[in-house]
Structure formats: C-alpha cells, structure tokens
Amino acid sequence: MHIRGPGKRKREMNVLELKDVSYSYLNRAKAVDSVSFTVSRGESLSIIGTNGSGKSTLLYILNGLIKPESGKIFAFGAEIEDGYPLWLRQRVSLLFQNSHAQLFSLSVWDELLFGPLQLGLGIKEAGQRAEDISQMLGIGHLKDRGPWDLSGGEMKKVALGTCLSTNPDVLLLDEPTSGLDPRSQVEITDLIIGLREAGKTIITATNDLHIIGDISDRTIVIGEDHRVLLEAGPWEALEDHDSLLKANLIHKHLHRHSWYEHEHSHWGAHEHEHEEAAPAKETDESPLTDTGRLKILLGHWDEHNAEHAETYLEWASKAEEMGRPSLARTLREIAGETKKMEGLFKKAQGDL
Numbered sequence: 347m348h349i350r351g352p353g354k355r356k357r358e359m360n361v362l363e364l365k366d367v368s369y370s371y372l373n374r375a376k377a378v379d380s381v382s383f384t385v386s387r388g389e390s391l392s393i394i395g396t397n398g399s400g401k402s403t404l405l406y407i408l409n410g411l412i413k414p415e416s417g418k419i420f421a422f423g424a425e426i427e428d429g430y431p432l433w434l435r436q437r438v439s440l441l442f443q444n445s446h447a448q449l450f451s452l453s454v455w456d457e458l459l460f461g462p463l464q465l466g467l468g469i470k471e472a473g474q475r476a477e478d479i480s481q482m483l484g485i486g487h488l489k490d491r492g493p494w495d496l497s498g499g500e501m502k503k504v505a506l507g508t509c510l511s512t513n514p515d516v517l518l519l520d521e522p523t524s525g526l527d528p529r530s531q532v533e534i535t536d537l538i539i540g541l542r543e544a545g546k547t548i549i550t551a552t553n554d555l556h557i558i559g560d561i562s563d564r565t566i567v568i569g570e571d572h573r574v575l576l577e578a579g580p581w582e583a584l585e586d587h588d589s590l591l592k593a594n595l596i597h598k599h600l601h602r603h604s605w606y607e608h609e610h611s612h613w614g615a616h617e618h619e620h621e622e623a624a625p626a627k628e629t630d631e632s633p634l635t636d637t638g639r640l641k642i643l644l645g646h647w648d649e650h651n652a653e654h655a656e657t658y659l660e661w662a663s664k665a666e667e668m669g670r671p672s673l674a675r676t677l678r679e680i681a682g683e684t685k686k687m688e689g690l691f692k693k694a695q696g697d698l
C-alpha cells in the first residue's frame with residue numbers, strides 16, 4: 347500500500363510542542379515533570395526511559411487524553427487549552443501500549459473499518475482502506491476473528507492497523523515492538539521507516555534501544571525523575587553511557603572471560619560471550635544496519651581496550667611470580683600491542 351503523507355521531510359512547522367509540562371496522577375508524585383520539547387513536521391522522535399519514567403503519560407498528553415496540570419501545549423501552531431478539538435483528533439493517532447485499551451469491536455474487520463467510516467468515507471472506500479491496511483500488516487487472515495481472542499502480537503498489529511486506517515499526519519506509538527516476535531519486530535520497524543519516508547510525523551516511546559537508530563531523527567531520554575535528561579541524535583544518545591546509566595537504561599555488568607572479570611555497561615540484549623570474537627551474524631532481517639552495529643561494536647572494543655591491556659599486564663606479573671618469565675614476556679608483548687591499538691577504534695568509527 348502506498349502510505350500517503352504530507353510530503354517528504356518538510357520541517358516548516360512545529361507540529362507538536364510541549365512547554366514545561368507537568369502531570370501527576372491523583373495528586374501523587376509527578377509522572378511528568380517540567381518536560382519541554384518540539385516535534386517538527388515530518389520528524390521522527392523517539393522517547394526512551396525506564397519503566398515508570400512517564401513515556402506513556404507524555405503520549406497521553408500529546409494525544410489530548412489527559413490535560414497537564416501545568417505548562418503549555420501547542421499543536422500545528424495553535425495553543426491547546428481546553429482539550430483536543432475534533433480537527434486535531436483526526437490528525438493525531440495513538441497506538442496504546444496495551445492493545446486491550448485500543449480494541450473494542452466484534453471483529454478485526456470492524457476495527458479496521460471503524461476509523462474510515464467515522465471520517466465519513468463511504469463503505470466501499472472504507473472497505474478498500476481496511477483491505478489495504480490488512481494487507482500491509484499481514485493480518486488479512488484475522489479479519490473475522492474477535493480482536494480480544496488474538497495473541498498479544500496479533501492484537502498489536504491490529505491496533506496499529508486501526509491507527510493507520512484514518513491516515514493521520516501524526517502517529518504516537520507506545521512500545522510498538524514490545525511483545526512481538528523477532529520477524530514481526532523487524533516488520534513493524536520497517537513499517538515505521540516507511541511511514542517516516544512518507545513524511546509522517548512520528549513519536550515513538552520505547553524501551554527497545556535497538557530500534558531507535560533506525561526509526562528516529564532525534565531521541566529524548568527521560569530520567570527516573572520524570573524530567574528530560576538528554577536530547578540528542580539517536581546514535582549520540584546510545585553512545586552517551588553516562589546519561590543512559592543515570593536513566594537506568596543500561597547497567598554495570600560483570601564481564602567474564604572465563605578466568606577473570608571486569609565491569610562494563612550494557613544496553614540491549616546480552617549477546618555475547620564473546621561477541622568481539624564472533625560477531626552475531628547479520629541478516630537482512632536485523633533491526634540494526636550493518637554500520638550501526640559496527641559502530642556500537644567499535645565503541646565497545648574502544649571502551650575495553652585499555653582495560654584488556656591492564657589485565658594482560660596483571661597476568662604478566664603473576665606469571666613472573668610463578669617463575670614463568672617467558673610467559674610473562676609474551677603477555678607484556680600482548681599488552682604492548684594492545685595499547686598500540688589506542689585510537690584506531692575511534693579512527694575506524696570516524697571512517698564509517
């Protein structure tokens with residue numbers, strides 16, 4: 347299906363803007379605290395943060411489901427003060443984190459027809475729209491099923507279908523890849539890339555750090571204090587380990603090399619031991635591009651090179667104490683060669 351959009355990457359206008367927005371549920375502690383950001387037309391923004399940091403709440407605010415207790419919201423240049431007007435509801439669509447909150451009809455087909463019919467399309471045109479969407483998402487075989495009887499992943503695709511069925515300008519996607527199998531994750535990632543290419547404005551809240559480089563132009567990291575901790579390009583954000591550690595999105599991890607261990611930080615899946623020796627096979631289905639993955643590996647190798655050299659020296663001393671001078675010499679030589687690689691990883695990153 348051809349995805350219609352407002353045109354390729356036009357950035358002439360702020361589509362959504364939050365200024366110093368805060369919100370607390372039931373007067374409890376803040377769920378969103380003094381958050382400001384803008385999203386321009388055709389831009390794709392990712393919002394990352396730990397569980398409970400306020401990502402979903404931000405999307406509810408952006409979708410007009412809840413009204414902030416303080417701060418301002420602007421949409422398409424107009425300040426939104428008293429709830430979302432109808433014209434705005436038609437232009438913005440939210441994929442709920444929990445698909446149960448999205449689906450209510452008796453069949454998947456009815457779900458897909460609902461939005462287009464509400465927009466005033468005739469039954470024939472609405473049916474064509476529903477057909478196109480179900481083909482695009484590979485959910486045609488689910489047409490007659492009750493949406494509540496579907497698996498979590500199937501439900502997520504149907505929910506996404508209902509969002510797309512009204513052809514909105516702005517998509518707010520709350521954890522679009524969670525609960526999906528690896529192939530479906532790649533399909534949804536590709537779909538978001540397609541929507542981005544079609545010029546849609548997209549805001550994605552996710553804990554799936556693997557996808558943000560592919561799907562977004564910019565990333566906001568929300569800290570556990572519910573405030574914006576960092577705003578940067580997605581790759582820059584992924585490399586800012588201090589901010590990711592502070593946001594608790596990565597963890598210090600004991601890294602074992604069978605007989606010694608050292609500490610380093612981790613994000614995403616635990617893919618080795620030992621990925622340096624045998625990088626995971628890249629396939630066309632990988633959610634990361636080849637260069638993206640290499641960039642991350644180069645950063646990892648760079649981060650640990652000096653530590654590795656130190657460890658070889660420690661073991662050279664131990665070999666000396668054990669009365670193994672030849673082994674000690676070889677280990678020192680390895681340490682020396684390792685140190686010589688300083689800077690080469692950064693150079694390779696620059697060459698990428």
Ligand SMILES: Nc1ncnc2c1ncn2[C@@H]1O[C@H](COP(=O)(O)OP(=O)(O)OP(=O)(O)O)[C@@H](O)[C@H]1O
Pocket residue numbers: 371372376377395396397398399400401402403404443553
């Ligand atoms: N309906 C609610 N009533 C009361 N508190 C809520 C409600 N929904 C969320 N909260 C609280 O608001 C804060 C932000 O929650 P939110 O769901 O926005 O976080 P999140 O970043 O989307 O988390 P997750 O990654 O788990 O989806 C949390 O402290 C949460 O406990």
Ligand SMILES: [Mg+2]
Pocket residue numbers: 401402403443520
């Ligand atoms: Mg959430």
